[in-house]
Amino acid sequence: xxxxxxxxxxxxxxxxxxxxxxxxxxxxxxxxxxxxxxxxxxxxxxxxxxxxxxxxxxxxxxxxxxxxxxxxxxxxxxxxxxxxxxxxxxxxxxxxxxxxxxxxxxxxxxxxxxxxxxxxxxxxxxxxxxxxxxxxxxxxxxxxxxxxxxxxxxxxx
Amino acid sequence: xxxxxxxxxxxxxxxxxxxxxxxxxxxxxxxxxxxxxxxxxxxxxxxxxxxxxxxxxxxxxxxxxxxxxxxxxxxxxxxxxxxxxxxxxxxxxxxxxxxxxxxxxxxxxxxxxxxxxxxxxxxxxxxxxxxxxxxxxxxxxxxxxxxxxxxxxxxxxxxxxxxxxxxxxxxxxxxxxxxxx
Numbered sequence: 613x614x615x616x617x618x619x620x621x622x623x624x625x626x627x628x629x630x631x632x633x634x635x636x637x638x639x640x641x642x643x644x645x646x647x648x649x650x651x652x653x654x655x656x657x658x659x660x661x662x663x664x665x666x667x668x669x670x671x672x673x674x675x676x677x678x679x680x681x682x683x684x685x686x687x688x689x690x691x692x693x694x695x696x697x698x699x700x701x702x703x704x705x706x707x708x709x710x711x712x713x714x715x716x717x718x719x720x721x722x723x724x725x726x727x728x729x730x731x732x733x734x735x736x737x738x739x740x741x742x743x744x745x746x747x748x749x750x751x752x753x754x755x756x757x758x759x760x761x762x763x764x765x766x767x768x769x
Numbered sequence: 770x771x772x773x774x775x776x777x778x779x780x781x782x783x784x785x786x787x788x789x790x791x792x793x794x795x796x797x798x799x800x801x802x803x804x805x806x807x808x809x810x811x812x813x814x815x816x817x818x819x820x821x822x823x824x825x826x827x828x829x830x831x832x833x834x835x836x837x838x839x840x841x842x843x844x845x846x847x848x849x850x851x852x853x854x855x856x857x858x859x860x861x862x863x864x865x866x867x868x869x870x871x872x873x874x875x876x877x878x879x880x881x882x883x884x885x886x887x888x889x890x891x892x893x894x895x896x897x898x899x900x901x902x903x904x905x906x907x908x909x910x911x912x913x914x915x916x917x918x919x920x921x922x923x924x925x926x927x928x929x930x931x932x933x934x935x936x937x938x939x940x941x942x943x944x945x946x947x948x949x950x
Binding site for chain 1: 785795843844845877878879881882898900901902903906
């Protein structure tokens with residue numbers, strides 16, 4: 613009898629364990645605030661310039677975060693959410709603009725400027741090193757003048 | 770030594786100046802567009818395409834010969850709520866006419882909230898999202914609500930920055946344009 617009870621209890625426990633993953637889809641269905649914010653931090657609402665969507669407090673931004681939650685619930689990937697927002701509201705909403713057209717400048721200019729500055733610095737450093745160091749004593753004229761001055765001072769003492 | 774490095778030096782200078790001029794030109798273009806201000810009376814209205822929430826495509830070419838009241842709004846915009854009532858009442862006044870059309874353009878809005886706003890305020894004239902904020906940008910709007918009234922020649926006849934305060938205010942503007950024909 614005890615064995616039967618143990619078997620039943622084990623069976624119920626197993627069923628409970630097996631049943632728990634069934635709750636997972638509903639938990640996955642509604643994304644958490646952190647999941648929404650992870651996407652939202654890479655978006656900017658045009659109304660609130662320079663404020664990332666995850667920390668923006670306006671009604672418009674709250675609606676956008678709701679929209680992100682809806683899209684994630686529908687099964688959109690992060691990239692698909694960005695594509696959706698870019699199509700709806702323009703590429704200006706993306707924190708990282710796609711590398712197309714004039715956007716290429718954003719990616720090319722900073723490394724180009726850094727590279728150019730590095731080359732310029734390297735070239736100038738080489739020149740400074742190669743420049744002839746001041747050699748010998750001070751010009752003779754100065755020496756002569758000092759010597760003459762000393763002599764005259766001595767003569768007056 | 771100096772003579773050997775000269776061609777490289779000249780090329781470097783040309784490249785540096787070229788880069789500088791290009792950058793200045795880009796900055797200048799950006800400044801110019803940001804300093805243009807809103808559209809003014811008499812300017813040709815920009816071409817646009819509005820795909821309404823119910824799937825109808827309306828282009829500016831379809832609107833030739835009509836007085837167009839193009840209202841840019843958003844569901845999160847508080848002044849837009851009162852204005853929506855005035856606009857709908859004005860639309861009811863002109864709805865039977867073939868030569869007047871009202872259009873609503875939802876700016877930076879989610880479809881669900883836009884549709885809720887439209888239902889809440891009983892708006893019946895065509896409304897659609899401003900996809901890519903292209904209409905807002907081409908009309909050089911600076912906020913919401915803003916309303917552009919376009920005459921039958923396709924020119925900007927009136928720009929209202931902020932909400933209309935009454936139905937009569939809208940009717941006065943539209944009637945004046947209808948009388949001009």
